[in-house]
Amino acid sequence: MRLSERVSRMKPSATMAMDAKAKDMVAEGKDVLSFALGEPDFPTPPDVCEAGIQAIRGGHTKYTPASGTVRLKKAICAAAERDLGLTVTPAEICVGNGAKHILADIFGAMVNPGDHVILVAPYWVSYADLIELFDGTFTAVEAPADRDFVPDIAAIEAAVTDRTIAVLINSPSNPSGGVFAQEDIAALADVAVRRNLTIISDEIYKHILFDGRAHFSPAMVSEEARKRTIIVDGVSKTYSMTGWRIGWSIAPADFTKGLGTLQSQMTSNPNSIAQEAAADALLGPQDAVEAMRAEFGQRRDVIVGLLNAIPGVSCRRPGGAFYAFPDVSSYFGKTLRGRKIETSTDMSMYLLDEGLVSTVPGDAFGVTDNIRLSFACSTEDIRRGCERIAEALAG
Numbered sequence: 200m201r202l203s204e205r206v207s208r209m210k211p212s213a214t215m216a217m218d219a220k221a222k223d224m225v226a227e228g229k230d231v232l233s234f235a236l237g238e239p240d241f242p243t244p245p246d247v248c249e250a251g252i253q254a255i256r257g258g259h260t261k262y263t264p265a266s267g268t269v270r271l272k273k274a275i276c277a278a279a280e281r282d283l284g285l286t287v288t289p290a291e292i293c294v295g296n297g298a299k300h301i302l303a304d305i306f307g308a309m310v311n312p313g314d315h316v317i318l319v320a321p322y323w324v325s326y327a328d329l330i331e332l333f334d335g336t337f338t339a340v341e342a343p344a345d346r347d348f349v350p351d352i353a354a355i356e357a358a359v360t361d362r363t364i365a366v367l368i369n370s371p372s373n374p375s376g377g378v379f380a381q382e383d384i385a386a387l388a389d390v391a392v393r394r395n396l397t398i399i400s401d402e403i404y405k406h407i408l409f410d411g412r413a414h415f416s417p418a419m420v421s422e423e424a425r426k427r428t429i430i431v432d433g434v435s436k437t438y439s440m441t442g443w444r445i446g447w448s449i450a451p452a453d454f455t456k457g458l459g460t461l462q463s464q465m466t467s468n469p470n471s472i473a474q475e476a477a478a479d480a481l482l483g484p485q486d487a488v489e490a491m492r493a494e495f496g497q498r499r500d501v502i503v504g505l506l507n508a509i510p511g512v513s514c515r516r517p518g519g520a521f522y523a524f525p526d527v528s529s530y531f532g533k534t535l536r537g538r539k540i541e542t543s544t545d546m547s548m549y550l551l552d553e554g555l556v557s558t559v560p561g562d563a564f565g566v567t568d569n570i571r572l573s574f575a576c577s578t579e580d581i582r583r584g585c586e587r588i589a590e591a592l593a594g
């Protein structure tokens with residue numbers, strides 16, 4: 200049966216594809232260690248699970264308003280006040296089935312054919328495909344390792360064309376762990392105001408920051424910047440609620456209304472039970488968030504140390520999120536166990552086949568030299584995985 204051009208040009212999510220291949224190998228009885236998927240390994244906190252059970256018992260099992268319940272929107276407003284110091288109203292919030300769905304809503308509501316969006320490379324796999332799904336185009340401005348994966352804001356401004364409508368940033372970044380400093384965010388907001396751009400700020404990892412860093416959103420720069428900012432967030436990473444599928448945007452009310460209209464035709468409301476649990480997650484005790492963050496911080500130190508001890512591998516210390524993004528390009532052009540390694544995809548495939556370790560190639564994130572390892576797994580697995588990588592790279 201014929202597929203539309205729109206769908207034909209989409210690539211399946213590389214992270215999910217890599218994880219699927221690793222799972223197939225596990226099903227064949229191979230002991231694969233997975234560093235591929237961006238999913239915290241902790242259970243959803245018990246009080247949040249209990250809130251979900253109570254939601255079912257309490258009859259929260261029917262359609263809700265398309266853009267989310269008033270209770271969850273009010274909880275998001277309270278969290279925005281607590282975490283960002285922003286006073287937000289429910290009319291500025293659209294809740295969807297995860298941040299990925301919200302991003303699809305945003306591009307659907309914003310992009311006309313030929314419109315241009317600026318990304319920062321390395322960028323999260325889905326941005327590019329979602330922009331192209333709605334016939335938009337994009338340019339990726341490099342965030343180099345020697346700038347700790349934060350782009351030069353002047354380079355972003357230089358990439359603006361007369362078709363540019365938005366800049367998308369993701370701090371802390373998946374896959375690089377790069378974190379924008381407050382001055383960078385302020386400089387970006389200044390560009391957005393002068394060049395009449397929207398900033399889409401994907402803040403899904405904002406609670407996973409290390410070494411005393413504090414999160415700073417473009418919406419916090421000034422009232423003018425806030426009017427141009429769409430914050431994207433959700434419960435997946437902060438509360439280890441990936442399967443519950445709740446994400447949201449905070450944006451000016453007129454744009455948010457459009458998101459709600461789009462969503463009302465595409466999916467109706469996000470899951471009613473998950474909305475109740477998400478509200479409890481946001482309003483309840485936040486100790487589990489800090490406990491997970493601290494654990495990620497310790498694992499980061501372990502994985503970065505072990506990767507840097509492997510000859511030819513060089514890894515920066517990520518400032519946030521739960522990914523290490525080592526440069527493995529010193530192996531490009533070399534032959535290991537009879538296999539020529541030319542690209543990061545070759546490297547990820549080699550490590551999977553020969554080291555039984557699944558990673559994601561930098562190619563999937565718009566850069567050539569790196570591979571991504573999620574450290575959302577036990578320290579024991581990190582140690583075993585790095586040993587396997589070292590052995591495989593020794594040839």
Ligand SMILES: Cc1ncc(COP(=O)(O)O)c(C=O)c1O
Pocket residue numbers: 237296297298299300323369373401403432433434435441445446
């Ligand atoms: C940068 C980034 N944004 C958005 C998402 C989507 O999160 P979810 O759809 O689970 O809310 C992810 C998930 O991996 C991500 O890494």
